[in-house]
Amino acid sequence: LLDELQASGLLFPTGVDGVYGLDARFETVVQAVDDLVTREGADDGAERVRFPPVMPMGQLERGGYLKNFPHLAGTVHCFEGDERDHREMMRRIEAGEDWSDTQAASDIAMTPAACYPVYPMLAARGPLPADGALIDVLSWCFRHEPSKQPTRLQTFRMREYLKVGTPQPIVDFRHAWLGRGTAMIESLELPYHVEAANDAFFGRVGQFMADNQKTQELKFELQIPINDGEPPTACMSFNHHLEHFGELWEIRTADGALAHSACVAWGLERLAIALFRHHGFDIEQWPASVRATLWP
Ligand code: AMP
Ligand code: ZN
Numbered sequence: 001l002l003d004e005l006q007a008s009g010l011l012f013p014t015g016v017d018g019v020y021g022l023d024a025r026f027e028t029v030v031q032a033v034d035d036l037v038t039r040e041g042a043d044d045g046a047e048r049v050r051f052p053p054v055m056p057m058g059q060l061e062r063g064g065y066l067k068n069f070p071h072l073a074g075t076v077h078c079f080e081g082d083e084r085d086h087r088e089m090m091r092r093i094e095a096g097e098d099w100s101d102t103q104a105a106s107d108i109a110m111t112p113a114a115c116y117p118v119y120p121m122l123a124a125r126g127p128l129p130a131d132g133a134l135i136d137v138l139s140w141c142f143r144h145e146p147s148k149q150p151t152r153l154q155t156f157r158m159r160e161y162l163k164v165g166t167p168q169p170i171v172d173f174r175h176a177w178l179g180r181g182t183a184m185i186e187s188l189e190l191p192y193h194v195e196a197a198n199d200a201f202f203g204r205v206g207q208f209m210a211d212n213q214k215t216q217e218l219k220f221e222l223q224i225p226i227n228d229g230e231p232p233t234a235c236m237s238f239n240h241h242l243e244h245f246g247e248l249w250e251i252r253t254a255d256g257a258l259a260h261s262a263c264v265a266w267g268l269e270r271l272a273i274a275l276f277r278h279h280g281f282d283i284e285q286w287p288a289s290v291r292a293t294l295w296p
Contacts (some may be wrong), residue, residue: 110142132165
């Protein structure tokens, strides 16, 4: 599929697995899926916020990402030396030698999931309103998982709705989106199934956490068959965090309890690839019903 996508010009290779240029057709579809998500959620009155693809290192530390997913995280390093250090750096680059120790850790890291910068934003506002907070967020995200599968990117766009508040509305929010999310994929005429899943927690403790997450049904994924001969690909996820982020960020509900949260996430490039895979590389030839859903 990667070869076909590149041969058709939809993806431009860069020489690094999981990092591609995207052509206008691809971008048109990404934009249409994003707009469809906006229409699906339009009646809920979510607050729209956009963060850059980097976030403060301190937020990644406190948000638990480095503890649970050290293998996926990306940090930003920069040159802070003088001219002598610079000459040494250039000498090593020209000699093809390792020059990584000429770079120093900066105070920013790559954003790993669109909702991560939202918790500190909410925490800084003080106790939540009585009906909680509903946030619409989209970010370029980074995960260090290079792969030959075109659906596994190192940087990709994740659109999310995040709800933070008292326990029952959080349960209801995720339940409602399980219904709306699957209806949305049906309207795109894509084959799918939904199943309990787990995040890729690191290490032996992580295996325990993953098993727990799955048996407690804290994560569901909507999976679409995309890569031939491979398991289907998660294109949406429905995550119930209980009070995990409320506790890490000291987010309180109006009555002073730790806030619960849940998010629903769309992988925009994955959904675009799913559409090209199932309806063909020529958008003009897609079923009229699918085109009408995407471009009403
Ligand atoms: P997650 O936080 O792992 O549930 O990711 C949310 C959504 O982002 C997934 O359902 C995918 O659609 C998308 N996603 C996650 N990892 C990748 C990746 N490496 N490349 C492209 N899309 C991804
Ligand atoms: Zn999220």
